[in-house]
Amino acid sequence: MPEVQNDEEVPLLGAQRLGFSAGSQRLIRDIDLTIRAGSRTVIMGANGSGKSLLLRLLHGLIPPTEGHVEWCERPLDTAARNEQAMVFQRPVMMRRSVAANLRFALSARGIRGAERAAREAEAIASARLEHLVNRPARVLSGGEQQRLAMARALACAPRLLFLDEPTASLDPASTHAIEQIIDQAHDDGVTIVLVTHDAGQARRMGQDLVFLDAGRIVETGPVAQVLDAPSSAAAQAWLGGRLYLDPTHSSQT
Numbered sequence: 328m329p330e331v332q333n334d335e336e337v338p339l340l341g342a343q344r345l346g347f348s349a350g351s352q353r354l355i356r357d358i359d360l361t362i363r364a365g366s367r368t369v370i371m372g373a374n375g376s377g378k379s380l381l382l383r384l385l386h387g388l389i390p391p392t393e394g395h396v397e398w399c400e401r402p403l404d405t406a407a408r409n410e411q412a413m414v415f416q417r418p419v420m421m422r423r424s425v426a427a428n429l430r431f432a433l434s435a436r437g438i439r440g441a442e443r444a445a446r447e448a449e450a451i452a453s454a455r456l457e458h459l460v461n462r463p464a465r466v467l468s469g470g471e472q473q474r475l476a477m478a479r480a481l482a483c484a485p486r487l488l489f490l491d492e493p494t495a496s497l498d499p500a501s502t503h504a505i506e507q508i509i510d511q512a513h514d515d516g517v518t519i520v521l522v523t524h525d526a527g528q529a530r531r532m533g534q535d536l537v538f539l540d541a542g543r544i545v546e547t548g549p550v551a552q553v554l555d556a557p558s559s560a561a562a563q564a565w566l567g568g569r570l571y572l573d574p575t576h577s578s579q580t
């Protein structure tokens with residue numbers, strides 16, 4: 328089974344024979360994956376290869392139609408999901424101030440009073456949002472909203488953070504700010520699973536790379552190894568800027 332390697336030996340998240348079908352379309356299939364505590368895993372693949380779908384399955388946002396996901400070797404339930412967080416390419420902001428968005432997320436996890444105030448202040452400082460704290464979140468720029476989305480996710484102290492193309496719409500400065508927040512979170516012990524199309528970002532942020540094609544893992548390995556010397560035809564084509572259509576695989580089979 329392809330296994331993501333890293334220094335620590337604790338299997339935080341595991342997927343066994345994970346699959347998702349819609350009608351006759353097998354959109355995700357035969358995914359065996361282990362994410363160890365403290366690792367930084369990058370998921371790459373062409374548009375439509377199933378990266379976002381896989382992230383949603385791993386986070387328990389949608390139920391698999393085949394196989395299962397385990398958290399610390401136990402079924403992925405609501406309590407387990409509360410130990411994870413996810414940030415999307417386009418953050419969803421509530422019609423409230425920056426501070427109120429943070430407070431709401433913390434309250435939803437049962438965190439109130441002095442603890443909530445302390446976490447809110449820490450999150451605002453770490454995302455450098457002090458000057459925007461009373462502004463309606465929905466009028467923030469894309470980069471500011473994404474910093475708030477990161478702050479909101481990390482304020483809940485997740486053990487694992489899923490990131491689905493978090494900088495795809497951002498300029499280089501905002502991208503750098505988000506990457507700094509991810510680095511800090513990782514230094515603080517948060518396990519990172521990042522979907523990106525940006526090979527530079529994969530090199531900066533990742534240790535292990537999982538390459539998807541047509542809903543299945545076709546290659547795994549250290550980021551530099553996969554990017555510099557891909558072994559799969561799909562990764563070779565994608566890195567060479569070519570569309571890859573594997574004649575032996577169809578989503579209908």
Ligand SMILES: Nc1ncnc2c1ncn2[C@@H]1O[C@H](COP(=O)(O)OP(=O)(O)OP(=O)(O)O)[C@@H](O)[C@H]1O
Nearest residue numbers: 348349354372373374375376377378379380381389
């Ligand atoms: N809930 C769903 N029901 C049916 N089909 C879906 C569902 N979610 C995603 N799909 C389909 O699954 C395929 C993979 O979608 P997904 O969004 O995971 O791709 P992706 O690799 O993240 O692509 P991109 O790089 O363009 O964001 C697409 O063809 C999409 O239309």
